[in-house]
Amino acid sequence: MNFYLQLIVGFFLAYVIKKIFLTKKDKQIPGMEPRSKDMGNLEDLGRAGSLHQFLVGLHDKYGKIASFWFGTQQIVSISSPEMFKEQQSVFDRPLLLFQLFEPFIGPNSLQYANKDDGKGRRKEYDRSMSHKAVTRYLGEFNAAVNEIIDMLCKDMEGGISEHALCTHMATFALKVDLMTLFGNVSDDSKITEFHNNYNVCWSEMGSRLGGKFPEPGSEQEENFQTALNGAKDFVKGVVEIREKLEITEENERFIDILIRHCADEDTLLSDAITYVVGGFHTTANSLAWGFYFIAGNSAVQDKLHAEISEHCGKHDSIGISSINKCVYLKQVFDETLRCSVLAPFAARYLDEDILLGGYPIPGGTPIVHALGVSLQNPEYFPEPSKFDPDRFSPENIKNRPSTAFQPFGVGKRICPGHRFANMEAAVCIAAMVRKFEIGLVDGQKIEPVHGLVTHPSAEIMITLKQRH
Ligand code: HEM
Numbered sequence: 328m329n330f331y332l333q334l335i336v337g338f339f340l341a342y343v344i345k346k347i348f349l350t351k352k353d354k355q356i357p358g359m360e361p362r363s364k365d366m367g368n369l370e371d372l373g374r375a376g377s378l379h380q381f382l383v384g385l386h387d388k389y390g391k392i393a394s395f396w397f398g399t400q401q402i403v404s405i406s407s408p409e410m411f412k413e414q415q416s417v418f419d420r421p422l423l424l425f426q427l428f429e430p431f432i433g434p435n436s437l438q439y440a441n442k443d444d445g446k447g448r449r450k451e452y453d454r455s456m457s458h459k460a461v462t463r464y465l466g467e468f469n470a471a472v473n474e475i476i477d478m479l480c481k482d483m484e485g486g487i488s489e490h491a492l493c494t495h496m497a498t499f500a501l502k503v504d505l506m507t508l509f510g511n512v513s514d515d516s517k518i519t520e521f522h523n524n525y526n527v528c529w530s531e532m533g534s535r536l537g538g539k540f541p542e543p544g545s546e547q548e549e550n551f552q553t554a555l556n557g558a559k560d561f562v563k564g565v566v567e568i569r570e571k572l573e574i575t576e577e578n579e580r581f582i583d584i585l586i587r588h589c590a591d592e593d594t595l596l597s598d599a600i601t602y603v604v605g606g607f608h609t610t611a612n613s614l615a616w617g618f619y620f621i622a623g624n625s626a627v628q629d630k631l632h633a634e635i636s637e638h639c640g641k642h643d644s645i646g647i648s649s650i651n652k653c654v655y656l657k658q659v660f661d662e663t664l665r666c667s668v669l670a671p672f673a674a675r676y677l678d679e680d681i682l683l684g685g686y687p688i689p690g691g692t693p694i695v696h697a698l699g700v701s702l703q704n705p706e707y708f709p710e711p712s713k714f715d716p717d718r719f720s721p722e723n724i725k726n727r728p729s730t731a732f733q734p735f736g737v738g739k740r741i742c743p744g745h746r747f748a749n750m751e752a753a754v755c756i757a758a759m760v761r762k763f764e765i766g767l768v769d770g771q772k773i774e775p776v777h778g779l780v781t782h783p784s785a786e787i788m789i790t791l792k793q794r795h
Contacts (some may be wrong), residue, residue: 356403356686358394359385367396378424379671380779382406382697392684402693403683406700408707408730409656410684414675414696415738418446421676421693428779429537431528432604433597445740448598449590453743455508455581461746462647463577464507468754469644471503474695476762479791489768491613492787501525501613504603508581509565510572525603527554536778552680562599589660606744608711608780613748614755617668619773619787620714621756622765627716631659632794635761650753658719660752662759663670664702664734666714668781671699697775698733707731766790 361367372395376383380646382404385393391407400423405411417440432438437448454460472561475495482488485769505513513521531541531551565582572585581602585687621628638652650656663669673696680690687767688694703711707727708718717723735742742748759765768788 328396354686356392356394356688357389359389359396361396365399365402367398369396369398371395371687372397375647377671379668379697379699379781382695382700383703384670386613386697386700390487392686395694399613402695403686403688403698404695406685406697406704407684408701408728411535411696411701411730411733411737412728414694415682415693417660417675417677418442418739419678420445420740421674421773422675423670423693424695425779428532430535430551431532432601433593435591435594436597436601438601448588449740450744451584452598452602455584456743456745458749460579461750464503464650464747465646465750465754467506467511468503468751469758470759471499471506472755474500474502476758478668480793482793483793484642487766487790487792489788489790492618492789493611494786496614496618497607499612499755500614500648500751501603501607503610504606507747508599508602508606509562510569510578510580510582512565512568513561517561520556524554524561525607527551529604529608530557533778558600559596562596566595577629580717585648602744605742606747608782610748610751611662612782613660613667613669615753615782615783615787616669617663617752617756618765618789619767619783620663620666621659621760622767622789624714627711627714628765629721631655631756632760635656635757639757641761645754645757649757650750653757655716655755656723656753656756657749658716658739659779660756661719661732661734662714662716662747663752665696665708665732666712667775668699669734670715670736670742671777672697673740678737682732692735696733696737698736699781701731703720704731762793762794764794766792 328346346424350700359371362370368698372378372381383397385395385404386406392403392405392410394401396402396405402423405414421436423440429436432749437445440448453676469670475498479488479490479495502518505518505521527550531547531554534540534547541551562582566586566774569580569582569586572578578657582599585595585598588747590597621631634653634655639649643649675694675696677688678690682687702708705711730737735748766789768790771785771788773787774784775785
């Protein structure tokens with residue numbers, strides 16, 4: 328080799344070695360220093376108002392990958408489609424950010440199950456959420472929305488009437504959840520009792536999230552335990568009924584898979600409640616936001632109504648072929664999930680050291696997926712706070728990476744209920760929009776409140792006028 332060639336090869340090797348060395352050892356993830364040794368950046372998090380708002384500020388300042396301290400634990404957060412892609416094959420979820428819900432959903436919940444246990448459960452449970460299975464739930468979706476529509480029509484005294492949107496969507500979503508997950512085994516009074524118990528448990532979790540923990544033996548603690556036992560008794564009652572039925576592929580429900588697969592009663596009750604929690608607030612709030620946006624955008628509502636009239640008939644049950652034809656309806660729901668930032672974050676971890684976006688991450692470090700930051704990224708969604716379903720037209724989708732829009736999470740541990748939620752929303756929106764012209768009562772100020780799920784700051788009042 329001549330001298331010059333040797334020199335070039337030498338420089339090249341030195342460059343490669345330096346690059347590997349720097350990447351693996353020295354490349355520091357940008358991010359926040361802890362404010363104090365014990366509290367880390369928890370004070371900053373509290374000041375931001377929610378984890379989502381904190382992550383918006385964090386990524387704005389430090390870029391697509393950034394670190395912060397949750398107490399004494401360093402956490403890495405990512406917000407770019409490319410890094411979401413790198414995480415697609417990771418299954419395990421860290422406890423840290425979701426541990427507060429443990430008293431409600433139980434330590435055996437799927438939410439906390441990793442490795443072979445978690446993967447095995449998901450493999451079994453996902454059968455009840457496949458496209459084929461969810462198509463079988465269309466009867467329940469239609470029945471539940473028709474019930475709500477009948478109720479709304481009874482409340483109407485001719486002309487235009489006002490209704491509490493969030494309350495109605497909560498009633499609808501819980502009924503759908505219970506009917507489909509557990510089979511149609513409960514009368515309305517039992518569902519109402521379950522709803523009341525559930526509300527006590529949920530608001531107790533809210534208090535704890537706000538730092539208000541009950542004293543052991545206090546009335547607050549006792550009320551929570553009584554309500555939780557009531558919710559569990561409801562599930563035990565369902566199990567008793569289902570065990571006496573002959574279960575076929577046609578009538579099999581999530582609860583039947585739990586009965587067959589769960590090693591013990593605690594796990595069965597935990598996972599039954601986990602799926603109710605996972606499916607209830609998410610779908611109720613997605614529908615409340617959906618109708619809020621539809622009511623506030625008459626051009627969107629007109630276009631949607633025209634499509635629904637063309638494909639869904641006037642009174643027919645809404646079936647899979649109609650849903651598949653309603654392309655704009657899907658765009659409206661996708662834009663609802665994006666614009667409302669419905670579920671703002673997820674998380675993963677790996678036991679071993681990895682490289683993520685070229686940065687070294689020590690094994691065991693929780694990695695937050697800042698889904699909400701990505702959903703509002705102006706690079707992919709210009710004027711991100713504007714509600715514009717055309718962002719999801721077939722032509723516009725092609726112009727951005729698919730992982731920029733991940734409202735149900737990323738990869739192997741994506742939300743098991745994503746098909747369920749899409750189908751339920753399609754039926755509910757199509758049935759409501761073909762029946763009513765929907766408007767907003769004037770003078771309301773509705774803001775998003777970002778928790779685990781983003782909900783409206785107050786009840787949304789809508790006006791309804793029957794279409795002819
Ligand atoms: C619009 C509606 C919904 C949204 C936006 C949503 C969003 C999410 C997200 C972001 C996750 C975390 C995924 C991850 O870690 O990457 C999740 C998990 C989960 N969701 Fe949903 N979800 C919705 C509806 C549902 C429904 C209808 C059900 C059940 C009937 C459900 C049950 C669950 C469960 C059980 C988990 C935890 C799964 C596990 O630990 O493996 N969700 N959801």
